[in-house]
Amino acid sequence: MTGTDTERTGAAAGEPDLAYLTGFGNEHSSEAVPGALPEGRNSPQRAPLGLYAEQLSGSAFTEPRDHNHRSWLYRIRPSAAHPPYTRIARRQVRSAPFTDSVPDPNRLRWDPLPEPQEPTDFVDGLWTLGGNGDATQRTGMAVHLYHANSSMTDRVFGDADGELLIVPESGALLLHTEFGVLRAAPGEVALIPRGVRFRAVLTGPHARGYVCENYGRPFQLPDLGPIGANGLAGARDFRAPVAAYEDTERPVEVINKFCGNLWSATYDHSPLDVVAWHGNHVPYVYDLRRFNVIGSISYDHPDPSIFTVLTSPSDTPGLAGVDFVVFAPRWLVGEDTFRPPYFHRNVMTEYMGLIEGAYDAKTGGRGGFVPGGGSLHNMMSAHGPDRETFERASAAELAPQKIDDGLAFMFETRWPLTLTDQAKDADHLQRGYDDVWQGLQRHFRP
C-alpha cells in the first residue's frame, strides 16, 4: 500500500493544526523541508540537505514482508551521537517478568489513580499495574496507567521493550515524536512503535489514561474472515503524522526503557530532529468512534472478539499475545436474548478500562466501574454481569436499544497477569468487588 492522502483534524484553540497521512501499515513518506527525502535510494553517499540517513528496524531484517517493519529517518544528527546512558530510578514503572507477587485468581477492580501531588509529566506519571511474559524475550504485555499534570519539556522517552498503545481517558496529549506530532484525545488511541522517541505535551492542566505495553509482535488489524472485506476498524482511519522536527541545541534528557529498567542520557540536542522519513514503522492515532461495530441481528450476545480493534498475534493462529477490544456505541436488537455480557470463565485474561460513561455489564458510580478505573478478570476467573445488571436485563422488555452512554475497552491477553505490589496494595483497589455478584438469587424450579 502507499499512503499519500493527508487528513487534517480540528485541534483545539491555541493548538497547532495537525496534518496526517492516512492508512494502516502503509509505506508512508513525509518531508518537513522539500527535497529532504532522497529519491530512488535510502542511503545516498551524501543525504540531501546535509542530513544523516538512519534505519530504524522494528522487525528482524529477514521477517516476512507482511511482518517487516522499518523506517528510514533523515535527521540533523544520527541517533548514535549520544553520551553513555546511566540507570535511573524506575519510580512506579515495572516490567515483565513480574515477580512481586503470585498471580491472583480473584476478580479485582480499581478506582482511578489519585491525582499527582507534585509536578508530574507523562513518564514520571507512569504507574504499572502488572503484566505477563518477559520483556527480554519480547513476549507478553504490561498494563500501565498514567496521570500527569505537566508536559515533557526537554525530556524525551523511548521504549526498547515494546510498543505503547496509549488510551487517554482524561485530557488530550500532543505526542511530539521522531516522525512528527500526533494529537490523542479521550476516545482516540495512539500507538508509539518500539524504540520511537517522543515527548508528551498536555493540552490542559491534567491528563490521565491507560497504556498497553506490548512486548510481542506489533499490533495489526485482525483478519475479517466471513465478515468480508470491510468492517471493524477501517485501515484508512488510522493516521500517521507528517514529518516535523525540533532543531534544538540545548540539553535534552533522553530516557530509554530497556529490559525493564530506565536509563537516561543528556544529549546536547533534541533527538526529535528528523526532517524527513519513509517507511512503515510509524506512530499512529485512531479514533475509536470510527469503529464499525458488528454484532448479532438475530439472537445471543456475540463473543467480544467481534470488537477487536488491533491484535498482536502469537505463534499459534487465533491466540493473541494481546488484543485491544473496544465496546463502542451500538444497537442491541437480539430477540429472546440476555443482552449484556454473559457469565463466563475465560482462558484468556481480561483487563478492562472505561474511557467515558458506563459499561453495560456493570453498575457505575461511586464504588462501581468508573472512568479511569479498571478491572482484572484473570484466567478462568468467573465474572459477568453484576447482580443489578443481571436482574435488570433478565426482566427488561426487549425492544431495539441503543447503547450510547459509554466507551469501554479491554486488553485481552493469552497469559495470566501478575500484579505489581503497588497495584495489589493500592488504596484505590476496591476491596469489596466480589460483592457485586452477591445476592444472585436461586431461581431453579425443577
Ligand SMILES: O=C(O)Cc1cc(O)ccc1O
Ligand atoms: O467481561 C467482560 O465484560 C468482557 C466481555 C464482554 C462481552 O461482551 C463478552 C465477554 C466478555 O468477556
Ligand SMILES: [Fe+2]
Ligand atoms: Fe469477560
